Amino acid sequence: MKGGNDVIDERSLLLLGILMAQSAHGYQINDFIEKNLLYVTEIKKATAYVLLDRMALSGFVTVHTEQAGNRPPRKVYSITPEGIEQFQSLLRQNLEHPDSPIYKGDVGLMFLDHLPKDEVAHHLQQRLQRLQEQMNLFQKGLSHSHAAGIQLSLEHRLLHMQLEVDWLERIAAQLQSSTDEKTVQ
């Protein structure tokens, strides 16, 4: 009744998916994630190393150690047939189930009425500015042409960012105008 397959583990899916393209060692994988997938996942290096070893125990990947020159030895992971099946199973589940992301900002929104409107407007404009900076950085990373799927997922992310920007502009303007009215009348 407990087990682990109820909640989909998108971290394993990610690692297996990367290994579907080619075998790789941990450092390589972590590097790729850090440089390209900042907005897609929050997995940390230590976690990835542990997960890779765990997947080796489960038989989803095999390991063999490589030595290049006399640099630190690399543990190169390759996906196995069972790993491929697991990957496909996780992928299907991931595709079928909508995720319910939590927007932490919604908690603040709930209590807007406890601060003066113009102050709220000011804070939201701050938020807007930061968001736009994030979006600029994000779009730079977007142009480096990736595989089709990666491109798609980054564009998906961008759509939600853009919605957020539009929404913030609208709300901030509303708050602004409603305080202006009072000032004018």
Add this chain to the structure above:
Amino acid sequence: MKGGNDVIDERSLLLLGILMAQSAHGYQINDFIEKNLLYVTEIKKATAYVLLDRMALSGFVTVHTEQAGNRPPRKVYSITPEGIEQFQSLLRQNLEHPDSPIYKGDVGLMFLDHLPKDEVAHHLQQRLQRLQEQMNLFQKGLSHSHAAGIQLSLEHRLLHMQLEVDWLERIAAQLQSSTDEKTVQ
């Protein structure tokens, strides 16, 4: 260098915010959250009880025990002046900082190319259907008129849901049509 104020704690903000409206006991608060804020927060009952007691130790709330009939005694929490300051501070931070939600579904998107297009289209249509069901439920809860801020945050959530629906419909249609082409030609 570590401390607790670096990452904004939206759970405390939520609890303090609820107590800004009126004093309440733990069960009452948990009940409200469970019935109204399913999509806003993931805080669990046990966590809320612990947090309320912790905030009492920090002086942000006071507790007094009430007995109604001989039902289980209630621990009623009231926000203190220091609590109000903390609430406002957390609220300002929450409003100023955009959140970077993680869309777990984006991980799956990255690896679309590893399944046949028509299968992907099928899975995404499944996802779409489930999402629409969620949205129906959500909209029912939306109509029960809440305070202005709560209404706003729920509408915000709805916007993102709607974007997701539109996006899914577009992508699923694209995948469908590109497999149709092959069938026709």
Add this chain to the structure above:
DNA sequence: TTTTCCATGTAACTCGTTACATGATTTC
């Protein structure tokens, strides 16, 4: 009379992060 609701609390556990250890090697 069995189930659900009221009302709180906590021990055990899971999961993941932080922070550090190690050591060679290229770059500045």
Add this chain to the structure above:
DNA sequence: GAAATCATGTAACGAGTTACATGGAAAA
């Protein structure tokens, strides 16, 4: 010669969830 990169690993810690304990009252 100092700093960043390469490459992995793990112990300690923290946060939060699960699952259970308790026990009366109201609803079915």
